[in-house]
Amino acid sequence: MTQINIGDITITALSDGRMSFATSNLFPETPEAVWDGYRERFPEAFDAQGFYTNIGVFHLAPGGTQVLVDTGLGPTGAAGGLPGRPVFLSELGSMGVTGDDLDSVFLTHLHGDHVGWNLTHDENGSRPTFPNARYVLQRADWGHFTDEEFLAGGRRDAAQDTYLPLPEMGVLDLIDGETNIAPGLDAYPTPGHTPGHQSMLISSRGERALIIGDVIGSPMHVSEPDHLYRPDVDRDQARKSRHDALDLAEGAGMTVIGSHMTRPGWGRLIRWEGRRYWQAL
Secondary structure (H helix, E strand, C coil), X not given: CCEEEECCEEEEEEEEEEEEEXXXXXXXXXXXXXXXXXXXXXXXXXXXXXXXXXXXXXXXXXXXXXXXXXXXXXCCCCCCCCCCCXXXXXXXXXXXXCHHHCCEEECCCCCHHHHCCCEEEECCEEEECCCCCEEEEEHHHHHHHCCHHHHCCCCHHHHHHHCCCCCCCCCEEEECCCEEEECCEEEEECCCCCCCCEEEEEEECCEEEEECCCCCCCHHHHHCCCCCCCCCCCHHHHHHHHHHHHHHHHHCCCEEECCCCCCCCEEEEEEECCEEEEEEC
8 A cells, every 4th residue: 555545635655765774773772682572573674684674755645736755865875875776756757746746845854865856967957856846844954964064074965966956946945843834734843863853744634644754763663762773963852852753643643654664654653561562554
């Protein structure tokens, strides 16, 4: 199942490939034995290297508009050499959607596996892959990822390939806090993974969902929210955002949609023996 409806809003799960990470790379302080039970519960989320991660992108169609949440790895794989099989644009095309059709591109944050197709580069130069869309990002993330000290750490080329030209191209909207993006779609700040990481609240006809980006990095993360997660910039803030988002979703019975959950990426939160678990839908 690659589509789900939240009220009148249709969400289509797309992918830009998968990547593998050693468990110790993402959770350097967590004993390997912690993951043993999860290997049995979520075999599709592991491979011989460790975590086997989907690179999810989501297309939403609220109120006659078309919105994209993140843009995947891109043609060269996370604009930084991470391996991946870039398939997102072909999957989007199979829906009958072209780059010109998008009204908004909602960027949860500026990590390379979420911004890879922001721009297209060819013999004619560089341009937005989605020229009619507004690229929407929290201002705090822009400040962090354009800081000169950050870029000087070997990140400038990847940034130039994926997001630095967006303002001069006239397509970037920087927002602060909770902001309406389209009918039934609202930005919900979840900082910590990056300073301006944002999730998306979806509401229609009494149904609700939460796209959580990288608040949760895998199905196992739902049950192990307090372990040190290496990609988080601010680990204490990320931990708080993780708990807040999960509590919100569970309390309201929301569908939860994650960029790196097993494809298609949506599920619900359940309790078993007093612990919270991910249950795919």
